[in-house]
Amino acid sequence: MKKIQYTGIVDAVAALCLKAAYDLPEDVLEVITDSLEKETSARGKSFIQQYIENAAIARRERMPICQDTGFAVYFVKLGEEVKIEGGSLNGAITEGTARGYREGYLRCSIVNDPLFKRKNTGDNTPPVIHIELVPGDKLLVTLAPKGGGSENMSALKMFAPSAGKNGVIDFVVNTVVNAGGNPCPPTVVGVGIGGTFEKVAYLAKKALLRKIGEHNADPEYAKLETEILEKINASGVGPQGLGGDITAFAVHVEYFPCHIASLPVAVNLNCHAARHAEFEM
Amino acid sequence: MSIIIITTPLDDTLVCSLKAGQEVLLSGVIYTGRDAAHKRLCELLDKGEPLPLDLHGQVIYFVGPTPAKPGQVIGSAGPTTSYRMDAYSPRLIAEAGLKGMIGKGGRGQNVIEAMKKYKCVYFAATGGAAALIAKCITACEVVCYNDLGAEAIHRLEVKDLPLIVATDADGCDLYQR
Numbered sequence: 001m002k003k004i005q006y007t008g009i010v011d012a013v014a015a016l017c018l019k020a021a022y023d024l025p026e027d028v029l030e031v032i033t034d035s036l037e038k039e040t041s042a043r044g045k046s047f048i049q050q051y052i053e054n055a056a057i058a059r060r061e062r063m064p065i066c067q068d069t070g071f072a073v074y075f076v077k078l079g080e081e082v083k084i085e086g087g088s089l090n091g092a093i094t095e096g097t098a099r100g101y102r103e104g105y106l107r108c109s110i111v112n113d114p115l116f117k118r119k120n121t122g123d124n125t126p127p128v129i130h131i132e133l134v135p136g137d138k139l140l141v142t143l144a145p146k147g148g149g150s151e152n153m154s155a156l157k158m159f160a161p162s163a164g165k166n167g168v169i170d171f172v173v174n175t176v177v178n179a180g181g182n183p184c185p186p187t188v189v190g191v192g193i194g195g196t197f198e199k200v201a202y203l204a205k206k207a208l209l210r211k212i213g214e215h216n217a218d219p220e221y222a223k224l225e226t227e228i229l230e231k232i233n234a235s236g237v238g239p240q241g242l243g244g245d246i247t248a249f250a251v252h253v254e255y256f257p258c259h260i261a262s263l264p265v266a267v268n269l270n271c272h273a274a275r276h277a278e279f280e281m
Numbered sequence: 282m283s284i285i286i287i288t289t290p291l292d293d294t295l296v297c298s299l300k301a302g303q304e305v306l307l308s309g310v311i312y313t314g315r316d317a318a319h320k321r322l323c324e325l326l327d328k329g330e331p332l333p334l335d336l337h338g339q340v341i342y343f344v345g346p347t348p349a350k351p352g353q354v355i356g357s358a359g360p361t362t363s364y365r366m367d368a369y370s371p372r373l374i375a376e377a378g379l380k381g382m383i384g385k386g387g388r389g390q391n392v393i394e395a396m397k398k399y400k401c402v403y404f405a406a407t408g409g410a411a412a413l414i415a416k417c418i419t420a421c422e423v424v425c426y427n428d429l430g431a432e433a434i435h436r437l438e439v440k441d442l443p444l445i446v447a448t449d450a451d452g453c454d455l456y457q458r
Contacts, residue, residue: 050407051410065357065411066359066411067323107348109345120429122430149362149408240407
């Protein structure tokens, strides 16, 4: 067994919170910069120019890219040969989140009770943690802070299989178009297809972690991604929902086998500041 | 298109001169407010009690900034999605004299009707440009609801805040074009 110390994970998670909030990942910056040339609307171009300038200020001055520093959502790959000493993995990630949000002057946006009390927990905990057990002796932690504006535009539908490809395409395109300027377009569109009710939502979110524009390995699904993206960008919603050619940077589809009776589809959007950061130990 | 320079507070003449699609640089005092603060203000209106601030001619910016680091006026401060305030904005426009709102994303028909009837303008700020926008904010202090943290009502002084007239007082709406 490989031993990893609880305190080491806390330190790494705290640092990860700051990195995710301040430093727009290279793949995102690249796609934003490319879109400046592709966008033909003057207003759209001006917004994209502001995104580039904003990312530079955030990186240089160690400021959050967006004031909504999000729900801290972690995707963890835990090697089966790893033993955590001095505490639990959940505990370490939670403590690291609280410390990172405090030390980084990040906004705490979590309320303790969704319906009645709605009192801010004051340290942006609890985080959402997805743990996958994998072979090996490594711990890989990815943080994807998720803002409320784009998260609120998510949708899930349990189709009958007869809806087929066209049903899926219409649902995804309508979800993105109806969201208008709310999720801060251009967005990255995560789509889950298949599995069960809870699995499909997870797939849609997981799809957002993929390097922007990288296609599904399955050629049929890769083609579907291209087809959906073209339809979304033909809508004219554009940057900030105020008109233009680029409404989404990419569509990422993840699929999973499903029940003979089902065709679950979920859509999860990421704003143009598609933040993510990771570490491995 | 030329850029319009405006200063708060806003009066009906100025509000009615602004047209959807125009680019604006706004300076002066504005107030922050999000879901929780709007709910409290409307609860006071329900009870017929006075509001903790005079909103006549004023502008509310839908924002919950990040905490200021030592030496900073404010942290990052981009707009939040405006439709969540649709349940409250018409009352602030009709009963409290609110003349302007700043946010991102389209507004409901109920808000647009109130804007037309009582003369109010809705500006779009650039969502996700929060560090850039913070550079336009020269002063920040809490007015009330300090217990709400980032959602407290703050008084901001802004200089040349870049905005677009998204919905004007005639009801022309850039999001619906």
